[in-house]
Amino acid sequence: MLVKVFGSAVYGIKATTITIEVNVVAGVNFYLVGLPDSAVKESQQRITSALMTNGYKMPGHKIIINMAPADIRKEGSAYDLPIAIGILAGSQQIVSDHLEDYLIMGELSLDGGLQPVKGVLPIALQAAAEGFKGLILPVQNAQEAAIVKGLEVYGMSNLKDVVDFLADKKHIEPATCNVDELFSDTVNSYSVDFADVKGQENVKRALEIAAAGGHNIIMIGAPGSGKTMLAKRLPTIIPPLTLEEALETTKIHSVAGKVEKNSSLITRRPFRAPHHTVSDVALVGGGTYPQPGEISLAHNGVLFLDELPEFKRTVLEVMRQPLEDRQITISRARFSIEYPANFMLVASMNPCPCGFHNHPEKECVCPPGMVQRYLSRISGPLLDRIDIQIEVVPVPFDKLADHRLAESSQTVRERVVKARLLQHQRFVDESDIHCNAMMGSRLIRRYCKISDSGTAILKNAMEKLGLSARAYDRILKVSRTIADLEGEREIQTRHIAEAINYRSLDRSDWAD
Template sequence: MLTKTFGSAVQGVNAYTITIEVVVSQGTNFYVVGLPDNAIKESQQRIEAALKFRGYRMPRTKVVVNMAPADIRKEGSSYDLPIALGILHGSQQLNTERLPEYIIMGELALDGALRPIKGVLPIAIQARKEGFKGFVLPKANAREAAIVNNLDIIPVETMQEAIDFFEGRLNIEPLVLDTRDIFQHEANQYAADFADVQGQENIKRALEIAAAGGHNVIMIGPPGAGKTMLAKRLPTILPALTMLEALETTKIHSVAGKLGTNASLLGTRPFRAPHHTISDVALVGGGSNPQPGEISLAHNGVLFLDELPEFKRTVLEVMRQPLEERRVSISRAKVSIDFPANFMLIASMNPCPCGYYNHPEKECVCGPGVVQRYLNKVSGPLLDRIDLHVEVTPVTFDQMTETRKSETSHDIQLRVEKARALQATRFAKFPDIFSNAMMPPQMVKDICEIDAAGRTLLKTAMERLGLSARAYDRILKVARTIADLAGTEEIRIEHLAEAIQYRSLDREGWAG
C-alpha cells in the first residue's frame, strides 16, 4: 500500500517541501532512498523502538521510504515522525485520510516522545505558501511556527498524540498567537542601558553617530577602559526592529537552531560577539549543508569583534565582501546559497601588545616598531570599511563616583531614529540603500556637498594630519550623519571638523 506524507527540507533560510512516500509490500528489509543522510538512515531504530513502546508493530515485510525530490539532500532526524506515520498508515495500523493535508515534522525519542527541531519558521512560511491546512510539530517549537498566520499549528508532545489527532480521537486546538502583540511586548527589551555608563561622553557621541548612520566603528584603548561595556550597549540605541526585520532575523536564528524552546518572534536587535579563535567558516557560514555564520546571525544587529588583531588574518579578510554587499554567498558543487548579512561591525583593540601605548598615566613597554607591527595585523582594506576610529581613555575616579545620572539609551535612540527618518526620505528611490554608510562613492559627491570653507578645512586636515585618500569619503559620510543628527540640510564646517577627528588610524605617525 502506498502512503504519502509531507515534510520539509531547509536550504539556506528557505524551505522546500519533501514528499515522503512509503510502500509496505512483500519481502524483507527496510530501505530509505532519495539522498538521505546517516541520521535519516538511522531512523529505523528510533521508529521501531517508539512503535513498540506505544503498542504498535514494525512491519516484518519490505518497507521502502522514498524522499522526493531525490536530487535534494535531506539531513537530520526531524523526518522521524512523518516516516513513522507513513509506515503505520501503509501497514494499516493508522486509519486516516488527513495525512496529505499537513506538513509533519519531529524527532522521535525511543519512548515515542517528540524532541524539538530546527528551521521551523521557514518551514511554516513555505507550508502556508503551498496551501497546506496545517503543520504538526513538537510542542516546544509551536510558538515559533505560530508566528505564521492562516496555518493550523498542531503542537504534539508524543507520537501517540499525533496518531490520535489524525484518527479523530483527540481534538487539538491550533495554537494561535497575536504576533504583533508579542512583537510590541518584546521590542526594545534590553538588559543593558547607556545610563549605566559613567563618563566616556565622547565615546557615547561616537556610537550615537555610528547608530544614526549605520557606520562601522573601531575602538582603540587600554584594557579596562570600557570598550566592551560600551559595545554591548550599542544595540539599545539602534532604531527599533520593524516587523519585517524581526521576521528576517528570527528566520535566520531558527535555521541555525539558536531560538531555544518555546521561543517566538525576536523583538531585539541581535548582538553577536564571537571569540577570536573562531574559524572563517563559523564566521561567514558554510559546511556540507551550509548553515548561517556569525555575520548572518548578526543580521539587522551588531557584530562585535573584541581584540581585533588577535583574530586570524584569514578570518578577518573573508568579511570584506559581506561588509560591502550586505550578504554572503556560500557555493558548493551542487548548490549556491545566499545568507543575508546586513550588520554593523564594532571592533575593539588595544593600541599595542602591552595595552598602554598613548596611556595618560602608564608607560608602554613595547619595543621600537612593535606597535606598528601589532596594528598591521588588521589589513588596510578592512580598515577601509570602518568609518569611525575612536580612541578610548580610562575613566577617572571622579567620573566613576559621579552621582549625576547619565543619558538613557531611550533618549539617544530617539535622536537616532529622527536621523534615520531623514535618511529614509533621502534614499526612498534607492531600495538597496538604507543609511548614509551604504552610499556608493558616486552618490557621496551629490549628497555630501560641502562649501568652500569646508573644502579648505578638509584639505588642510588631510595634509597636516597625513590622512590617507581612503579617509576622504568616510569623513564626508560621517559628516552627513552628524548633520542629520543636528537636523540641518547642509554639512557645516563644525560637522566636518567632528568627522575628521574620527580617523585616528589614518594619521601618519599615529603608531610612532
C-alpha cells in the same frame, strides 16, 4: 498500500517541501531511498522502538520509502515523525483523510516523545505559501511557527498524540502568537543601558553617530577603559527591529538552532561577540552541511570583535566581501547557499601589545616600531570598511564616583530613529540603500555636497594630519549622518570638523 506524507528540507534560509512516499507491500526488508544522510537512515531503529512502545507494530512486510525530489539531499532526524506516520497509514494501523492537509516534522525518541527540530520558521513560511492547512511539529517549536499567519500550527508531545489527532480521536487547539503584543513587551527590554556608563561622552557620541548612519566603528584604548561595556550597549540605541527584519533574523537563528525553546520571534537586535580564536568557517558559515556563521547570526544587529588584532589574519580577510555585499555565498560542488549578513561591525583593540600607548598616566614599554607592527595586523582594506575610529581614554576617578545617571539609551535611540527616518526618505528610490553607510560614490556626490569653507577644512586636515585618501569618503558619509542627527539638510562646516576627529588611525603620527 501506498500513502504520501509531506515534510520539508531547509537549504540556506529557504525551505523545500519533501514528499515522503511510503509503500507497504508483500515481502520483507526496509528500503529508504531519495538521497538520505546517515541520520535519516538511522530513523528505522528510532521509529521501530517508538511504534512498539506506543502500542503499534512495525509491519512485517516490505516497506519502501521514497523521499522526493530524489536529487536533493535529506539531512537530520526531523523526518522521523512523517516517516512513522507514513508507515502507520501504509499498513492501515491508522486511517486518516487529512494527511495531505498537513506538513509534518519531528524527531522521535525511543519512547515516542517528540524532540525539537531546526529551521521551523522557514518551514512554516513555505507551508503557508504552498497552501497547507496546518503544520504538525514538536510542542517546543510551536510558538516559533505560530507567528506565520494563515497556517494552523499544532504542537505535539509524542507520537500517540499525532496519531490520535490525525484519526480524529483527539482535539488539539492550534498554537497562537500575538506578534504585536510580543513586540511591545520585548522590543525595548534590555538588561543594559547607556545610563550605566560613567564619562566617555565623546565615545558615546561616536556610537550614536554609528547607530544613526549604520557605520562600522573601531574603538582603540587601554585595558579597562570601557570598550566592551560600550559595545554591549550599542544595540539599545539602534532603531527597533521591524516585523520584516525580525522574521528574517529569526529564520537565520532557526536554521542554526539558536531560537530558544518555546519562544517565537527574535524582537531585539542580535549582538554576537565571537572569541578571537574563532575559525573562518565559524565566522562566515559553511561546513560539510553548510550552516550560518557568526556574521549571519549578527544580521540586522551588531558583530563585536574584541581585541581585533588577535584574530587570525585569514579570519579578518574573509569579512571583506560580506562587509561590502552584505551577504555571504557558500558554494559547494552541487549547490550554493546565500545567507544575509547585513550587520554593524564594532571592533575594539589595545593601542599596542602592552596596552598603554598614548595613555595619559602609564608609560608604554613596547620597543620602537612595535605599535606600527601591532596595527599592521589589521589590513588596510579591512580598515577601509570602518568609517569611525575613536580613541577611548580611561575614565578618571571623579567621574567613576559620580552617582548621577547619564543619558539613557531610550533618549539616545529617539534621536537615532529620527535620523534614520530622514535617511529612509532620502533613499526611498534606492532599493538596496537604507542608511548613509551604504552610500557609494554616486550617492556621496549627490547627498554629501559641502561648502567652500568645508572643503578648505577637509583639505587642510588631510594635508596637516596626513589623512589617507580612503578617509575622504568616510569623512563625508559620517558628516552626512551628523547633519541628519541635527536635522540639517546641508552639511555644515562643524559637521565636517567633527567627522575628521573620527579618523584616529589615519593620522600619520598616531603610531609615533
